[in-house]
Amino acid sequence: xxxxxxxxxxxxxxxxxxxxxxxxxxxxxxxxxxxxxxxxxxxxxxxxxxxxxxxxxxxxxxxxxxxxxxxxxxxxxxxxxxxxxxxxxxxxxxxxxxxxxxxxxxxxxxxxxxxxxxxxxxxxxxxxxxxxxxxxxxxxxxxxxxxxxxxxxxxxxxxxxxxxxxxxxxxxxxxxxxxxxxxxxxxxxxxxxxxxxxxxxxxxxxxxxxxxxxxxxxxxxxxxxxxxxxxxxxxxxxxxxxxxx
Amino acid sequence: xxxxxxxxxxxxxxxxxxxxxxxxxxxxxxxxxxxxxxxxxxxxxxxxxxxxxxxxxxxxxxxxxxxxxxxxxxxxxxxxxxxxxxxxxxxxxxxxxxxxxxxxxxxxxxxxxxxxxxxxxxxxxxxxxxxxxxxxxxxxxxxxxxxxxxxxxxxxxxxxxxxxxxxxxxxxxxxxxxxxxxxxxxxxxxxxxxxxxxxxxxxxxxxxxxxxxxxxxxxxxxxxxxxxxxxxxxxxxxxxxxxxx
Numbered sequence: 001x002x003x004x005x006x007x008x009x010x011x012x013x014x015x016x017x018x019x020x021x022x023x024x025x026x027x028x029x030x031x032x033x034x035x036x037x038x039x040x041x042x043x044x045x046x047x048x049x050x051x052x053x054x055x056x057x058x059x060x061x062x063x064x065x066x067x068x069x070x071x072x073x074x075x076x077x078x079x080x081x082x083x084x085x086x087x088x089x090x091x092x093x094x095x096x097x098x099x100x101x102x103x104x105x106x107x108x109x110x111x112x113x114x115x116x117x118x119x120x121x122x123x124x125x126x127x128x129x130x131x132x133x134x135x136x137x138x139x140x141x142x143x144x145x146x147x148x149x150x151x152x153x154x155x156x157x158x159x160x161x162x163x164x165x166x167x168x169x170x171x172x173x174x175x176x177x178x179x180x181x182x183x184x185x186x187x188x189x190x191x192x193x194x195x196x197x198x199x200x201x202x203x204x205x206x207x208x209x210x211x212x213x214x215x216x217x218x219x220x221x222x223x224x225x226x227x228x229x230x231x232x233x234x235x236x237x238x239x240x241x242x243x244x245x
Numbered sequence: 246x247x248x249x250x251x252x253x254x255x256x257x258x259x260x261x262x263x264x265x266x267x268x269x270x271x272x273x274x275x276x277x278x279x280x281x282x283x284x285x286x287x288x289x290x291x292x293x294x295x296x297x298x299x300x301x302x303x304x305x306x307x308x309x310x311x312x313x314x315x316x317x318x319x320x321x322x323x324x325x326x327x328x329x330x331x332x333x334x335x336x337x338x339x340x341x342x343x344x345x346x347x348x349x350x351x352x353x354x355x356x357x358x359x360x361x362x363x364x365x366x367x368x369x370x371x372x373x374x375x376x377x378x379x380x381x382x383x384x385x386x387x388x389x390x391x392x393x394x395x396x397x398x399x400x401x402x403x404x405x406x407x408x409x410x411x412x413x414x415x416x417x418x419x420x421x422x423x424x425x426x427x428x429x430x431x432x433x434x435x436x437x438x439x440x441x442x443x444x445x446x447x448x449x450x451x452x453x454x455x456x457x458x459x460x461x462x463x464x465x466x467x468x469x470x471x472x473x474x475x476x477x478x479x480x481x482x483x484x485x486x487x488x489x490x
Contacts, residue, residue: 010365010368012369057369074364077364086368087368088368089366119319119322120326120334121326121331122255123255123331123334124370126257126332
């Protein structure tokens with residue numbers, strides 16, 4: 001009998017073309033689906049909580065898949081980890097209710113963006129951060145972040161210019177913390193538009209470098225125009241931390 | 246006028262053939278010397294505190310070099326970081342006394358070896374640890390470690406079978422700590438033989454897996470024979486943390 005399984009997955013997105021399967025390209029979903037096909041003998045969809053862009057990492061992405069297996073959940077996890085490349089790991093497999101759907105049932109997501117503004121970029125996590133050549137003013141970025149929190153039309157922060165659906169989202173919190181040269185931006189919201197976290201960070205960095213004032217982000221929000229916002233910050237600094245259900 | 250400069254260097258050793266320069270091979274010393282040659286216009290030795298093996302990392306390796314430059318120490322650091330690959334970083338450059346010698350003046354070194362014995366190897370630091378397939382008994386390894394501390398002839402733990410000089414060394418402390426699935430082995434001593442830390446870890450892992458008793462390490466020490474000790478643990482888990490002067 002087919003069952004619905006919930007997967008928690010961690011990956012280093014550096015060498016991948018993002019989550020979503022694409023012909024002839026290495027993607028996270030593609031890798032998972034090919035292991036699942038090997039295990040089940042037939043192609044089975046792996047449904048992710050969302051799509052991460054090329055180069056973006058995940059501490060705990062959630063996915064589900066419906067298939068038949070005699071293996072226990074921990075054995076399924078071990079089977080995946082035996083055949084997956086070492087930059088993708090299945091952390092946990094659990095049997096879920098038949099109604100569980102990784103995308104539709106997600107009620108919140110936490111993303112973290114890591115910058116480093118010290119004089120020497122650290123060697124060991126160089127692939128998981130974005131080096132910034134100006135010392136960032138965390139206080140002014142926090143002021144700007146307050147304007148960006150809440151329910152807003154984030155059209156200015158949407159990377160998809162042909163987006164036809166609503167660009168209104170709720171970002172309940174944006175926290176900015178410094179630990180020596182590391183500056184962490186933590187976003188929690190019900191959902192995010194394409195590139196939205198990276199454009200928010202790209203805009204906050206303009207504030208942190210003194211290039212625009214914190215209040216300017218209000219005008220950027222109101223412009224509802226991608227060109228009003230800052231650049232899209234590089235993918236390497238972004239990590240999907242957690243999905244809430 | 247030539248001055249003596251002290252360098253503190255961090256590197257991810259994964260893709261290098263170790264510290265020491267070798268013709269036609271990528272090494273840390275080789276990379277540093279080629280940047281220094283570019284800067285000074287002539288070949289100049291970069292003297293390291295010691296030689297790390299292929300694949301071994303360093304949090305803070307120390308080196309010195311004698312050369313003439315109009316640049317300030319921080320500018321020398323930035324010059325190096327501009328031309329070095331991103332897996333090698335010069336953390337600090339300081340002018341040192343003419344008598345400072347990174348190898349001869351070193352009085353102690355700290356190495357850390359990282360194992361992971363949980364069910365799923367972490368993605369983000371996978372290159373800086375060694376995954377172990379048995380849950381390690383930290384208590385028995387600590388008992389064994391006590392026998393390995395002190396001044397001993399570590400011939401059984403020397404990877405160089407043709408070593409003609411004394412194999413007596415002082416290891417003042419071996420600390421073993423667990424943090425969830427991570428098990429850290431921290432060694433401090435005045436000096437270490439070739440592969441010594443990795444063979445000590447390989448032997449302690451036999452104890453931790455229950456394959457030999459803690460007391461057996463006394464016999465291994467007394468045997469003064471490489472064949473008596475455990476295998477050489479993989480390079481990836483080892484990191485030179487600090488050099489004392």
